[in-house]
Amino acid sequence: MINRKKQKAWGALAAALLLTVCGCGKDAGMETADPQENPQEDFVYVPEYISLNQYCENIGTVILGENEEVFFTGIKEEKEVFFSLKIGEDTVKEFPLETENGVHITSVGKDAEGNLLFGLTGYEGDPEAGGTISQVAIKKVSPDGKELETIDTGNAFTKKDAFSFYIAGLLQGQDGNYYINSGENIYVLREDGSLYCEIPVGQYISNMFMLRDGRVALVYRGNTGYSLEEVDLSQKGTKPLNTSIVFDYGTYQGGKDTDLLYTQNSVLYACNLSDEKPTSLLNWMDSDINSNYLQDFEILQDGRIAAVTVDYSSGGETELSILTKKSRSEVPEKEILVYSSWYVPYYVEKDIVAFNKRSDKYRIEVREYGDENTEAEEKITMMNTDLTGEQPPDIIDLTYCPLSLEQLIAAGVVEDIMPYLEADDTIKKVDYVENALRAYERDGKLYAIMPCYGIEAIIGRVSDVGNGKTWTMDELMALADSKGADTEVLQYMTKSSMLYMMCAGNQGLFVDAENGTCDFSGEEFRKILEFASRFPADAEYDPNAPSQIEKLRSGKLLLLMETVTAVSQYQMFEYEFGEPVNIIGYPTFGGSGLMLVPNSTTVAMHASSENKEGVWEFIRFNLTEERQEKLGTANGGFPILKSALDKMLEKETEDEYYVDADGNKQITSKSTWSTNDFTVEVYAATQEQVDRVREMIDTAQPDIGMDQQMFAIINEEAQAYFDGQKSVEDVASLVQNRVQTYLNETK
């Protein structure tokens, strides 16, 4: 009897052990797509879109009201009109906005009772070129369009520089005070409009909002990450909010049921400050909403979510989206394409959302690896395991992939898309810029296509770098030698970054990739080390130093290293240098090279994807004429489609006009290029500039990039030379030894 009991006990123990062993296989880090794991995945927010552009042109400000209404301003019949649209209705109410001549609505906010606050700014002179503020007022309007009062701020803001002062955010607190966010300062005005205090933050304030309890909070990037602080009127300053949640870049606003709501990495979170971690409510991408375009959102009483987005890349297309929570089973099923990405840049989110909206058959879902707390090495392991696992992604983002294309090809992970391109009825290979198309071609096989790209180049004044199209390392060194010791060759260039630039450009000189050999014993490597050692070890921003433009114009800075994404940059560079410039490639010992760098969603097809047609549809989607003609504006860069490139370049040479008060056509600027130090108004480019850019596109080579492992070895060993510990020969010998081991391994 006892034995039997013992037997049973041991049997149970054995079973428990077995179960324990069986339960060990759970991958903790990777995001799971199993709906059973996350109850939120049982439902989805289905969007319904309403374009607000149907009601007016040039939509300016837009905000959601408390009573399920959206308010926006726009131009109708050449007049600025204030509109309100009740959610669920088709017709808008219009209220004329009466503003004095030269006074503009620059911001819109709300008070605690749901009234609208319009920030009005009047200017003296051109606001973008030396003008000053003449007036700032706040107009309070009830939701039904009735003007309640106008608060004049008196002289609080007059005579401020119009370019640097603007109203980025506006609200009225429960204390009756008005809070104005002007970018780096918070202004607190009493109810009568007089200035109570100015709170300088010193950093760009990305959001100002009211917490559920009425405290006014602001978000900005501090020295140790994003900081969430409350306005402390007693101290006329700010103080950190007491919370253990770590915040990051995103959009923030006060909540009704929770202290605040915020969007980070396209996920909407709700949280109370006392919470240990936030609750994720939804992923905007799942509802085909680009979180980068999000202007405002409200959770409606029936649980639906109203969101307003503005797509500036398509000329300010403004949409109101009503998201209704539905069970997944109620939504028509689409085939899922998994997009594997190390990081999701804004243009990838834009393209995925656009594709998902357009495609009836496929839907792309992003798979990221780990979170912000995951170590890079762990993320790489997770990604590698995923790429070679049983359920691999369909699409692999190449722009931020830690593995090189060569590694992916060697592992058999990526599919040749040339057959898809050649067999496609809607797009033709010959219609695309040849050398840009070849960027991801290896051994006759094509693994990816970059829809939009820029050209990495060095810019210098003609008097320094000449008119030639190429230059050598020796010429660069001679130029540096000809200038004084206090002249910078490139701004913020360090020993390591200079070493990288020169090694990247001359990689082929040191490494014979085909045979897997290297030679760092030559004169060239010695010259590179010696030249790199001239630069400082670290480059720190000095706020008291002359600006870049001052250095360039005074000749204290010789060159700029830039990515050229538009012909109009010529005018900016010439403005900066103050004389004609030459855009020239990276100097090498054998000549110089302009490099094509992707500036758009560049993806490869996974060789094991079960939905290769779907993947190709996504790749093709970004290559179509319609998308290509928008990409240059949206991303900055040149489209790969020849016809779209031609149109873009042609447009660059066309003047733009405005009609003056006398009815005469006057040439006006096409756009402006701005930095912290200057703003340049850009006019039509010359044919010569366009021809040069076209030539650059035709001659630029794909940026294969410096092998990161190889550079890590070179950089590590070079430090001993930079520190004066070892000779060039000793460093070269060590680099040779270690890089050769690396190359041997890859053969």
Next chain:
Amino acid sequence: MERREWPFRRAVWQIWKKVREIRKEAKGTGNKKSRPPKLSRQGEESKKILSVHRKGGKAGKGSIEKKNAKSRRISAAFLTPSVFGVMLFFVVPFIVVLYYAVVNNPIQHHFVFLDNFINVFNNAAFRQAAYNTMKFSVIAVPLAVVLSLGLAMLLDSKIPFKSQFRTFFLTPMMVPIASIVLIWQVLFHYNGMVNDITALFGAGKTDWLKSEHAQVVIIVLFLWKNLGYNMILFMSALGSIPKDILEVAILESAKPWQIFVHIKIRYLSSTVLFVTIMSLINSFKVFREIYLLTDDYPYNTVYMMQHFMNNTFGNLDYQKLSAAAILMSLVMIVIIGILFLTENHFGKDVEG
């Protein structure tokens, strides 16, 4: 009867072992009449127990078989979790590695038979890693065994401060790996203490970890870290040698080296085998220290097999990694097999 079950099985085992030895001897001596086996004291006792068991068990043969079956079931129940664990964590992964070693890549799975092995053999980095690992093991493992045995012998003799010495040699075992690496960096860095000391004698600076001396530094580190543990194992084994045999040898005027060679070494043979295997395994694990000291791609003299495997894994080159792992395991099997044969040879007439 219950109590006698295990001694009975042990006795059967002893007898079976002796019978096998007799057969082996008979086979070796042809038709010559072989000498009856010399049973040890333990064997004699077992014989008696077997005899008792047989007498008592004649009446209940069926009962014994039933109990044996039950015993097997219980044994199986106890073994199942372990067998399952071994299958899951060792056998199945090994089969997966074997599979990856004969396919072109982890995506297409085209059978390529020995191509990956040929590629690995032709790979200069693999050959370098194999050579370095073998060289390191060939030097470090015998040193680790001999030196630790020497230390154990020393501490086994009558010397003062035995306890303090023992503690001293065991200290490296308590130091975390990160601290060990830090200490070694402080010592052997280009600007480290060793160079400072050699500079006092007018010697130039040596980059210990990035030169031909790198493996010497790693061997010293390996010995420093492992000698204490090995020494304790040997001290324990030395303590278990029957004192009467040693006393007889002394009475018979045996010299110390004769006692060492003919008695101690024979009794220590299984410990020597164990220490050797452990040191061999640890010599492969020295990658951890090398990696922390010198990163993914060290100076070529300290580029080990695990560097090769680690880096190929990072590059998704699973087929090369798998082929290298299979080759390495084959070499390990051969080495350990040789060690077992050696132990059998030296320890065959020692009961223990």
